[in-house]
Structure formats: structure tokens, C-alpha cells
Amino acid sequence: xxxxxxxxxxxxxxxxxxxxxxxxxxxxxxxxxxxxxxxxxxxxxxxxxxxxxxxxxxxxxxxxxxxxxxxxxxxxxxxxxxxxxxxxxxxxxxxxxxxxxxxxxxxxxxxxxxxxxxxxxxxxxxxxxxxxxxxxxxxxxxxxxxxxxxxxxxxxxxxxxxxxxxxxxxxxxxxxxxxxxxxxxxxxxxxxxxxxxxxxxxxxxxxxxxxxxxxxxxxxxxxxxxxxxxxxxxxxxxxxxxxxxxxxxxxxxxxx
Amino acid sequence: xxxxxxxxxxxxxxxxxxxxxxxxxxxxxxxxxxxxxxxxxxxxxxxxxxxxxxxxxxxx
Numbered sequence: 297x298x299x300x301x302x303x304x305x306x307x308x309x310x311x312x313x314x315x316x317x318x319x320x321x322x323x324x325x326x327x328x329x330x331x332x333x334x335x336x337x338x339x340x341x342x343x344x345x346x347x348x349x350x351x352x353x354x355x356x357x358x359x360x361x362x363x364x365x366x367x368x369x370x371x372x373x374x375x376x377x378x379x380x381x382x383x384x385x386x387x388x389x390x391x392x393x394x395x396x397x398x399x400x401x402x403x404x405x406x407x408x409x410x411x412x413x414x415x416x417x418x419x420x421x422x423x424x425x426x427x428x429x430x431x432x433x434x435x436x437x438x439x440x441x442x443x444x445x446x447x448x449x450x451x452x453x454x455x456x457x458x459x460x461x462x463x464x465x466x467x468x469x470x471x472x473x474x475x476x477x478x479x480x481x482x483x484x485x486x487x488x489x490x491x492x493x494x495x496x497x498x499x500x501x502x503x504x505x506x507x508x509x510x511x512x513x514x515x516x517x518x519x520x521x522x523x524x525x526x527x528x529x530x531x532x533x534x535x536x537x538x539x540x541x542x543x544x545x546x547x548x549x550x551x552x
Numbered sequence: 553x554x555x556x557x558x559x560x561x562x563x564x565x566x567x568x569x570x571x572x573x574x575x576x577x578x579x580x581x582x583x584x585x586x587x588x589x590x591x592x593x594x595x596x597x598x599x600x601x602x603x604x605x606x607x608x609x610x611x612x
Contacts, residue, residue: 347561348554358565362574369578408585416574423570521582528589535596539603548597548604 318543320394321534324527331527335520342513350506362420364510367494368518370413373441374476376406376522380448381473384466394530396462397537399469400452401530405522407445414438425489433482434490437475444472458537 346364353360380402387396417435418428429435448465455461483492494503495511503511538544555561564571 351554352565357567359567359570361564361571365574365578404585408581412578412581415577419570419574423567525585525589528593532589532593532596535593535600539596539600540607544600545604545607548600 317394317397317534317538317541321531321543321547324531328524328527328531331520331524335517335524338513338517338520342510342517345506345513346510350510351504353507356424359420359423362416363494363507364514365518366413366416366420367511368515369409369416370438371515372518372522373406373410373413373438374479375519376402376409376526377441377444377469377476378473380406381469384462384469387462388466388470393459393537394534396459396466397533398526398530399466400462401526401533403445403448403452404529405525407442407449409518409522410438410442410445414442430489432489433486434479434488437479437482440475441472441479444468444475447472 342364346361350361352358380399383395383402384399386392387394387399414435417438421430422428448468451468452458452461452465455464482488483490495508535544562568562572
């Protein structure tokens, strides 16, 4: 019985070991180059398929090729927000420093993805709709997503005590999370100019197989890129916050 | 092969500005993100070094 309990608690310690800043720092440092390499290889493959294998679109001609960055960026902007809100919530509930640092590390990457989605969307909208911007439900809710990321970052920067900033930002991130399903379902709920989903979990995709393959490769590439960036940024945030800790001092000595 | 020539590839069916404008800016944004992070990391390491040096000096 006691042995059983001891084994159980040992296992629990094992899981939480990764939440320890020093372990996270070392582990993240080891995996970042692999994620960066995967992002590069997937992008090369995705762009090759997207530009040299996939045919032009019957209706949209060549301009549709913006899809290979527009859709992955939009997906990542939404997905990163949910991941950020998740870690912020964990940090708020369990007072775990590393979770809040991860949330703070994800915000700039998410903001950039939202900005890229809006920029490429504008350049796609002009030839297709005749306008760079319309106040359509999907476009507007994506703009709000960008502002939520920027709000998170500004609020964090505005509060001196980082732990208080973490908690305030967690509340902001959680309240803002309601915007993600609004973006996702906006093309169904409202009569939007933005086209419906190209790929959905419940029905067959509406595009040719090479287009789909190129799109999925690029989406994976953006995913790997975001992981590499978020982990690198989390390491920098750790260095900033734990500058005076014994493990940072020890790490500094190893790289003299 | 999708393209008759490289010229046709770069022309993107007359939509070159929109397609390459999207790809160019995206690439630039990612490159800037990586560079900004490098700079932030260098500053963090420098600051940690200075802090460690100051602590070593204040020790008797």
C-alpha cells in the first residue's frame, strides 16, 4: 500500500519535472532546432507541391495560390490563441510560473500569424472581391483576434509585477477565447463575403488533391515554426525572469 | 508541369503583385520575428551576465 503510494507520487514528480524552469529550459533548447528544421523541410515540400504540382484554380486563376500561406496563418492564429488561453488558465489556476511564461511566449507569434492572415487576405480579396477590406464577419472577428493578442502583450508590458501581469493577462486571454469559435463559425452563422471552409472534418474537401496536400504541408510547416518560435521565446522569457537563480548562473558558466 | 516558362511562373497569371506581395511580406515578417527574438535573447543573456558579475563582486 505505502509502496504503491510512493510509486504514484514518484510518477507525479516525474510529470511535474517538465514544469520546472531549469528542465524546461534545457529540454526546449534541445528540441527547437528539430522543430525549425521540420518547418523548413515542410515549407520547401509544401511550396513545391503548391506551385509546381497543383494546377491553377478554375475560377480564381493563379491568385488562389495565396491560400498556401493565408489558410495556415489563419489556422495558427486561432489555434495559438486557444493554446495561449489554455496555458494562461493553467497558470492562473495552479500558480505555475512556467505555464504563464508559455502563454506570454505564444502571444507575439499569434499576433504575427493574425497579421499575416489579414495581410494575405487583403491581397487575395482585392483581385477576387475588388476590395482589400470589407467589414465582413470573418474579417472583423480576425481583426479582433489581432487586437486581443496586442492587448495581451500591452497589458503584460504595462504591469511591473510579472506575476500580477500573468494573472491579469490570463483573465483577458480567457474572456477573449470566445472570439475563436466566432471566427471559425462566422462563415456559417452570417452571410459573409468570405468563402466557406475549404476543408472540414465532416465532408470531403472541395479542392484538388495536390492543392490539399500543399495546404496541409504548409499548415504543418507553420505549426512547427510556431512551436520553434514559442519555445525559443519561452526560454528568453525564462532568462529574463530568473536571471538571478542558481540554475541560470550555472548555465551561464557552461557557455563562457 | 504547371508553367510554360519561368516568366509565366513569375507573372502568376497577371496577379504577380498580389501573390508575391503575400509571400514576400510573410517571409519578411518571419525573418523579422526571428531577428527580434535573437536580439532579445542576447540582451537577456548580457543582463544575466552583468547580474552574476555584480553578485560575485559584492561577495566578500
